[in-house]
Amino acid sequence: MQNKPKKFIDFIITQKCTYNCEYCSQSKLQTKIKNNADKKTVNAFFNLIKKLENDWEITITGGEAILHPDFYEIISEIKKLNFKINLITNLSFDIKIYEKIFKLLSDNLNRYDISFHLDEIENFNTTIEKLENFIKLKPKNTKTVFLIPIYKLDKIKEEKINTIINIAKKYNINYDFQHIHYFDKYKNLSLLDKNYIKNKKPKKTFSTLCSAGKNSLVIYEDGEAYRCYSSRFLKSNSLGNIKNKNFKLIDKAIPCTLKYCTCPKPRLYQQIQSTKKPINAYLYSIKNIFYLPYMIIKKREIIIAKLKQMIN
Numbered sequence: 001m002q003n004k005p006k007k008f009i010d011f012i013i014t015q016k017c018t019y020n021c022e023y024c025s026q027s028k029l030q031t032k033i034k035n036n037a038d039k040k041t042v043n044a045f046f047n048l049i050k051k052l053e054n055d056w057e058i059t060i061t062g063g064e065a066i067l068h069p070d071f072y073e074i075i076s077e078i079k080k081l082n083f084k085i086n087l088i089t090n091l092s093f094d095i096k097i098y099e100k101i102f103k104l105l106s107d108n109l110n111r112y113d114i115s116f117h118l119d120e121i122e123n124f125n126t127t128i129e130k131l132e133n134f135i136k137l138k139p140k141n142t143k144t145v146f147l148i149p150i151y152k153l154d155k156i157k158e159e160k161i162n163t164i165i166n167i168a169k170k171y172n173i174n175y176d177f178q179h180i181h182y183f184d185k186y187k188n189l190s191l192l193d194k195n196y197i198k199n200k201k202p203k204k205t206f207s208t209l210c211s212a213g214k215n216s217l218v219i220y221e222d223g224e225a226y227r228c229y230s231s232r233f234l235k236s237n238s239l240g241n242i243k244n245k246n247f248k249l250i251d252k253a254i255p256c257t258l259k260y261c262t263c264p265k266p267r268l269y270q271q272i273q274s275t276k277k278p279i280n281a282y283l284y285s286i287k288n289i290f291y292l293p294y295m296i297i298k299k300r301e302i303i304i305a306k307l308k309q310m311i312n
């Protein structure tokens with residue numbers, strides 16, 4: 001029997017980051033824009049979540065969410081509304097910053113995940129020391145998962161990955177390898193990279209019914225809301241801007257319009273159903289064709305950046 005889908009909102013409150021990863025999956029590189037969510041967008045976000053039951057998990061992310069000038073106010077307000085809060089960090093801040101967050105959120109801090117961007121970490125040994133402190137200081141019930149992007153691995157990076165895995169095992173923490181998905185690059189990966197993600201070939205999901213957009217939402221710093229991270233490149237998947245009074249979540253599962261699903265979270269949170277409806281897939285293909293010219297004009301920066309990534 002399928003588990004009940006878990007509901008979540010990811011709110012990207014800033015595109016600013018302390019790192020500059022070549023493969024940034026949070027769209028910073030794709031949009032060139034490095035803005036913070038302004039007051040109007042943050043207010044619209046609160047108006048939206050106030051209408052939801054508090055079984056929705058709220059993830060505040062970026063970029064590096066801590067860089068948003070109102071980061072502490074935003075997370076405190078979510079706590080007041082009694083939602084579970086998830087955060088994610090690249091661990092580039094002083095441990096005192098993390099301690100402050102732990103104290104502020106305490107039991108409302110459901111998850112605090114750490115992503116390890118090996119090309120960007122300046123001093124790996126210091127980061128590992130900080131990591132151990134982070135684990136010891138975090139609230140007892142706060143889960144953490146180590147996320148390790150797999151990107152152009154070599155022997156030195158492999159050694160670092162082994163160190164991270166050993167820490168994960170020492171503290172009984174889950175870890176996950178992330179495939180940097182850009183189009184169908186799985187077949188072009190090096191053997192070393194493939195060793196780490198051998199079971200994670202991107203799944204073909206076009207026409208599969210998916211309740212992302214009904215039970216989950218990804219909101220960008222400008223208020224544009226999408227069903228999932230992958231769908232942000234197709235206007236037909238946009239649910240509009242949360243600052244628009246008429247904004248609403250979709251009310252039923254609809255077919256996926258993308259060839260591949262590159263979103264781990266909707267899969268983990270049971271948003272994706274197995275049923276495929278060919279007639280719906282056909283209708284959505286037509287819809288996408290009509291949206292394509294609009295998308296090319298509106299999102300041309302994204303498309304240019306994507307094309308550059310394909311060439312590189």
Ligand code: SF4
Binds near residue numbers: 024090
């Ligand atoms: S740490 Fe994350 S958000 Fe920052 S540049 Fe790297 S992938 Fe992007």
Ligand code: SF4
Binds near residue numbers: 210257258263
């Ligand atoms: S199947 Fe994946 S890519 Fe498609 S809509 Fe759902 S979450 Fe997004």
